[in-house]
Amino acid sequence: MKSLKAAMLAAAMVAMVASAHAAQTPSVELGKKLFNDPKLGGATGAKTCASCHPNGTGLEFSSESPKLAQNINTCLTRAMNGAPLPDNSVEIKSLILYHQSFK
Numbered sequence: 001m002k003s004l005k006a007a008m009l010a011a012a013m014v015a016m017v018a019s020a021h022a023a024q025t026p027s028v029e030l031g032k033k034l035f036n037d038p039k040l041g042g043a044t045g046a047k048t049c050a051s052c053h054p055n056g057t058g059l060e061f062s063s064e065s066p067k068l069a070q071n072i073n074t075c076l077t078r079a080m081n082g083a084p085l086p087d088n089s090v091e092i093k094s095l096i097l098y099h100q101s102f103k
């Protein structure tokens with residue numbers, strides 16, 4: 001009986017982790033949302049990525065650069081005064097997916 005309880009608890013925990021993970025999955029949709037978010041990286045101005053790159057205009061080939069993440073963070077810090085997004089964050093991964101969708 002004890003092991004059954006333990007198994008049920010383990011299954012519940014797996015389900016919880018899985019659903020928490022689902023909310024944290026990078027996506028093009030989230031990338032698009034962040035691209036239009038003036039508060040990205042804690043920025044406090046009115047500008048968004050889209051202010052200068054409407055719908056990704058001019059960024060069609062940006063995802064071919066191995067420095068895409070760095071380029072995104074350069075714009076975020078210099079043009080929007082935001083804090084750089086960590087390499088493994090859902091935010092940067094989603095923005096990369098969104099940039100890849102411009103092609």
Ligand code: HEC
Nearest residue numbers: 047048049051052058059061062065071072075076079080
């Ligand atoms: C104030 C205007 C401005 C804002 C805001 C801005 N950018 Fe930029 N961005 C530029 C300029 C200017 C360049 C360099 C010229 C170019 O490549 O278009 C550039 C370049 C880039 C590049 C490299 C382009 C390439 O071809 O490799 C990427 C990627 C990029 N921006 C993404 C972003 C993202 C993501 C945001 C929001 C976090 C953002 N930019 C916000 C003006 C801006």
